[in-house]
Amino acid sequence: MDFLMNAMQSLPASMQLSGPLAWTITALVAAGVTMGVVSLVALLAVYAERKVSADMQARVGPMHVGWHGILQTTADAIKLMLKEDLVPAMADKWLFITAPLLVFGGAFIGWAVLPLCKGWAPVDLNIGVVYLLATSSLVALGIIMAGWGSHNKWSLYGAMRTAAQFLSYEIPTALHLLPAILLAGSLNLTALANSQAGGMGNMANWAIWNPFCFLSFFCYFISGLAETNRVPFDLPESESELVAGFHVEYSGMRFAFFFLAEYAELFLVSAIASLVFLGGWNGPFGLESSFLYLAKVLVMMFVAIWLRWTLPRFRIDQLMGLCWKFLIPLGLINILGVGFWIYYFRT
Amino acid sequence: MDALLPSLLFYAFAGVILGSAAFTAFARDIVHAAFSLLFTFFGLACLYLYLGADFVGLSQVVIYVGGILVLLLFGVMFTGHQTQETEKRTVNFYWGLALIALLGAGMVPALLKAPWAVKSAAELPEAKSTISSIATLLMTDYLLPFEIASLLLLMALIGAVVIARGETKTDEGESPETSA
Known part of the structure; x- marks a missing residue:
């Protein structure tokens, strides 16, 4: 929002606003722009998902609406x-109606x-990473709400799986972000990316080249996929056993909210991974x-x-086993390791 | 910023907290009560953020919304759906009333007598992130309690893994069963 505030300062004096009105307007503009970006990302991601899956299964995918079906998701x-x-x-009724809003709201406020x-973060929060970990819990609650509110046994099973899965994977997600945060010494996403600038070819300082962060990067991405309920961890909505899991009763606009939230979250996880581990906007050859940065996210x-x-x-027990027996112990070891690394190589 | 917007925000947050807390207390459906608690926790987190305690506010969301509330709902889900026919009655109404009266008699005078530190905005130090000062305090003055707490949590974590492992060892041949 700061850059919007600054932009407003450059307007002629007669058009300048100040006080709570200006603050409210900039906040609304920032939220509106973010909302537009989220919708656009989701539209394009759904199209990409369909085209990529078609290619992998030797089909052509959507072809009729627009050039090569580019307008299919809009339709x-x-x-x-x-x-x-x-x-x-x-x-x-109330839980059923609130749930999609909570799921989408949780994914959206993370942005x-x-x-x-x-330099274009809507709010350049000092503890951005903590904020992101906090907001992701709303999505899980929304899914539980949807599963319970639908009054359907498949939805309920989906919701219970979500609760278990989310509670477990919340821990490795946070643990595996910590090594890179320890190296950078900041919880601000912009500062995290900036701390990885310089070095050979503007790439050598990326957090991922640290051996502990290298492991953490993959573990974080796995935990992130599990937290966003993506395949291979989409047990809450596994169609072969639970039809569509927590959103089996949803249709129309409410279903669209779940769909939108999934891609908004996928983008968030990818963006965090590229900001924290892959140097953000710092790239090869200076x-x-x-x-x-966008290319890395894509x-x-x-x-x-x-x-x-x-x-x-x-399978559900493999999922839990992966989290508790592999990702969490490895996360603890990585944090310890990166602590020694900083002690012996930085000081 | 004018005084209007901050006070409006404060009363909005306070309204959300009190309203949802009252709904939690009076709701007849345990799941509705639990979900209403979400808004109480969230409103409290907003109030902390509004008061400049950014780390405390976000910890509130991570721990209460992300952990405790999800666990609570997970437990409630095993109770099964309450239908229209489920008997819902009030028990111990008069005892409850007496207890409230007793607690109120203790709390109201204390609230009235408390020396509230009311300060104008100009007297307050400039708002900045609290996280580095919290970290400094945790690593210096409060190192021992901090380490003991983290050790306790680590024990709980490892304990969960051990319990999950133990089941697979005893029931050999069967598919291992794990729970969160």
């Missing part, structure tokens, strides 16, 4: 908005601290560009889509 979005608004008769390019998202159409789903 789908319009269709979802025009659909009848259904609430099942036995559902808990508040995310720099969209260098380049420093926001396009580079590559990470592509990897997530790639994994979805390559790997089969985990």
Whole structure:
């Protein structure tokens, strides 16, 4: 929001606003812009998901709406908005209605601290990483609310799996971000990316080249996929056993909110990974560009889509085993290791 | 910033906290009560942030919303759906009333007598992030309590893993069962 405030300072004096009104207007503009970006990202990501999956299965995917089906997701979005608004008769009406808003709201408010390019974070929060970990818990609660409110046994199973999965994977997500944070000495996302500048080819200082952070990067990405319920960890909505899990009763606009939230979260996880581990906007040959940062995020998202159409789903006990017996111990070891690293190589 | 917006924000947060807390206390459906608690925790976190305690505010969300509330709902879900026919009655109404009266008699005079540190905005130090000063205090004056607390949490973590492992060892042949 600071850059909006600064932009307003450059207006002619007669047009300048101050006080709470100016503050409210800049906040609303920042939120509106972020909302637009989230929707655009989700539209393009859904299209990419369909095209990539089609290619992997030797199909062509959507081809008819627009050039190579580029407008297909837009058409789908319009269709979802025009659909009848259904609430099942036995559902808990208030929980059923609030749940999609909570899920999308949780994914959306995380974007508040995310720099969209260098120096353009809506709110450049000093403890951005903690904020992101905090907001992700809203999504899990929204999913539980949806599962309970639908009054459907498959939804309920999906919700219970979400609760277990989220409680478990919250821990390795935080643990595996810590080594890079310890190296950078900051919890601010912009500062984290900036601390990785310089070195050979503007790449040598990336956190990922540290042996402990190298492991943590992959573990963080795995935990992130699990927290966003992506395949191979999409047990809460596994279609072969639970039909569609927690959102089986949802249709139309409410379903669209779940869909939007999934891609908003996927982008968030990819963006955090590229900011914290891959140097953000710092790139090879001394380049420093926001396009580079976006490219990294898109590559990470592509990897997530790639994994979805390559790997089969985990079993629930394998999922829990992976978290508690592998990711968490490794996270603790990595934190200890990076502590020794800083002690012996930095001081 | 004018005085209007801060006080408006404060009363909005206070309203959310009190309203949802009252709903939690009076709701007849335990799941509704639990979800209403979400808004209480969230409103409290907003109030902490508003008072400049950014780390405390976010910890409130991480621990209470992300941990305790999810666990609470996880437990409630095993109780099954309450239907319209489920008997819902009030028990110990008069005893409760007496207890409230007793507590109120103790608390109201204390609240009235408390020396509230009311300061104008100009007297307060400039707002900055509290996280580095909290970290400094934890690593110096409060190192021992901090280490003991972290050791306790680490023990709980390892204990969870050990319990999960133990089941797989005793029931060999069967598919291992784990829970969160």
